[in-house]
Amino acid sequence: MPSWPEKRVHIGSHAKRVDAPAKVTGAAKYASDVQPEGWLYGMIFRSKWAKAKITKIDLEKARSIPGIKAAVLAREGERTVRYYGEELAAVAGTTKQACLDALRVIEVEAKELPFVVREDDAREETAPRVWDEGSNVSEAKVKDQGEVDKAFGECAAVVEGFYTTPVQLHHPLETHGNTISWTDEGITAWASTQGISGVRNDLASNLKVPQNQVRVICEYMGGGFGAKFGPIAEGILAARLSKEAKAPVRIMLTRFDEALAVGNRPSSFQKIKLGATADGTLHAFELDSYGTAGIGASASGGGSGGADFPAPYIYKIPNTRVKQVGVATNAGSARAFRAPGHPTASFGMEAIMDELAVKMNLDPVELRIKNDTSEVRRKEYKLGAERFGWKEKYKKPGSSPGPIKTGVGCAGATWGGGGRGTKTEAQISPDGSFEIRCGTQDLGTGSKTVIALIAADLLGLKPDQILVRVGDTRYPPSGGSGGSTTTASVAPAIYDVCTKALAELQKQTGVADARGENWAGACKKLGINSLTVSGEWQQGLSSSGAGGVQFAEVEVDTETGFTKVKKITCVQDGGLIVSKLTCESQVNGGIIMGIGYALYEERVMDKTSGVVLNPNFETYKLTGLSDVPEIDIVLLDMPERGVIGIGEPVTIPTAGAVANAVANALGVRIGSLPITPARVLEALGKVKAATPAAAPA
């Protein structure tokens, strides 16, 4: 069985990100930056109806606009569109201005149809159907174990709550898109993607081109968070425009488009009941929930992503009844979003845990340690509580004096983070230069850096002596970068290829140990040809299963309703930490995105027009620099477990911990995310409440 070296110089170090120089100088070329000879600007024409039957789209006037070189329909013939923003056509021209002019003169004949965009409304029997074939409400996903009704009768304390989470938008700063060239030789796509192989396969099958004539390149990409798999509509349209115009075409979505059609985290409406025996042992649990994944929630309609989530999340409760349904609405389909289901699950479950703690007069951390079956997480709670100063900071809810109230809360997470299957190749050249080629992609998480650090340690070289090439389907394949699987999938393959390359170099040259200072001399003995070696993922160097807990301290201004997160303490396990620097950056990023989910982010739909009302950053609020609290990170090193991904677990517990801290500060629970000033003031009875969402019947 292979194992990581005992003596690690670069692995686990603070070594710098290998592609940072390219990113701070503007040299890094993203899909939207490449400018192949004769490239054209492309834009998409979208539905302005939430639901309509489209009978005719006339592109002739668009084609006559000076500078326009191609115009294509998204689909031929009559069709039904099911959300505002669905793709109808696309144009390509020599300038953006030509495209803007062309979009204005496209003529559409459409028959508007009834639609529904709010979850509450869509659940009604009489609601317009999103999919004609079936009900808006999906078949319930049911989990039933033990004797729930009887068990609640046996409990010393029972609490009930209703919690809601909004539809959250991914909003990677680089919008979705590609620059694509389709010639007689085949297709080259510079894609902003989390999975180059998936893009290749989808382009090939949709456009009927053999896979060996489709090349996908993604050297740099500006964030994905789960929403960037496959070429989707914008990639297919760019390719077809390229073929028609006989020139490369770039289509990058506008920020406005990004809010409509390329994914989101489903909403949730969670009615929860939790009971414990007199000693605080969880005994009975019931969840009834619904949520929308847009048009994707219909059983008949397909699409991706349901609106269900794990329950009772990280806890094991002997008597459990769960019923979850998805509700289709006329809105863009959900896609995987950083730890799909988990932040949603954590928020509801950790809220009801705190309600139980308050009712039973127990310390919330103690209640968790008593009921959490994960030994790692129990230790994390103990360590985190000590670092955070929980015992001193935790006070009776609402007991903080003055108009600005402080409070604390905590929450836990679980995630897989395992991965397998990566293949890679290494090339040693006679001049001593070394190159690794791997068909993975670096989303900004640090994959290239991880590869360089591992290779450097195994070969006795410095990280900057390792040339890392990723993001090209001409390299040996790796998987898509989702589920925090990349490092666990790639790292063992790098171990394998470096080990084999070193052994082969030593065999061919007769040098007993070619590492470090012997490297250059050994390579010189290779003669004329470079040495190439293949490697692949090996068992035993990575595993899965990451926990993690977070503690939050907040200040809530009871006069303005404004919540400020003062501090987050995060204790996170992640097996062998390969790149400490990029790992820490991931943790910061997860927490900051979690604060956005807790306090700021929410897609707002207009009931009467079916339009997303906040498709830009003025109105869809992201966490900013001034909103960032003090972040204290503890990484638990567990090298014996091998490599585990941590990109997702670190974003899971933040919103739950922050919401619990707000409840602790105010003495009143705000059950809906985001916790806006308006909701705080409503909860305090200082302003009139908006119409609340309905709990599941």
Add this chain to the structure above:
Amino acid sequence: MSDSNLKDGFSLSRRSFLKNFGTSAAVAATAQVEAVAQELEKVNAEKVVGPGAVPITLQVNGKPLKLQLEPRVTLLEALRNHSPLTGAKEVCDRGTCGACTVLLDDKPVYSCSKLAIEAQNLKITTIEGLAENGKLSPVQQAFIDQDALMCGFCTPGFILSVTALLKKNPHPTAAEVHHACSGNLCRCGTYPRVMQAALKGAGVPVTGQTEVISYAKLA
């Protein structure tokens, strides 16, 4: 933002219009209005440009960039779509995120919200122009050292905002960094590291606080 658009003669300022108007007696108002209208027409005959492409010369990173652009083309589009200078990023195209930040006469400006034609005669600095003779600027180096970037898409904007701040104020406080970067958004969550990089770029020693604890040694 620079007030140069008032200097370059493309518009008649509201104040000078009203001043001229106000000097006349009320009875002469009609004549005055007509005179102003004629004057405006004359000015416009010389100055109205477009809607077709017109020659535009930009001074970018110390070099002239000669382009043929419609007057409605923004500075960001001019750089990204009509030159190889793609370092400034298009993220919102609405003046909300700061990814397109460039320096105009050393002041940070959203290039998506400035027309290229208005940026003539101003010294434009993009991310590509910060390094001198291949040597990174202290701010660029600090961003690398502190890992103040992840996907890298917001990075050029942040670096230029911090660069502008340090030019004006070489020893900023944390609050001043917050203020200078309040117009820049990041989705990966690099903010704590951006703070560190800005302070490091200003010569303040920075220490990380992450601790790695061996699980095996935990009680």
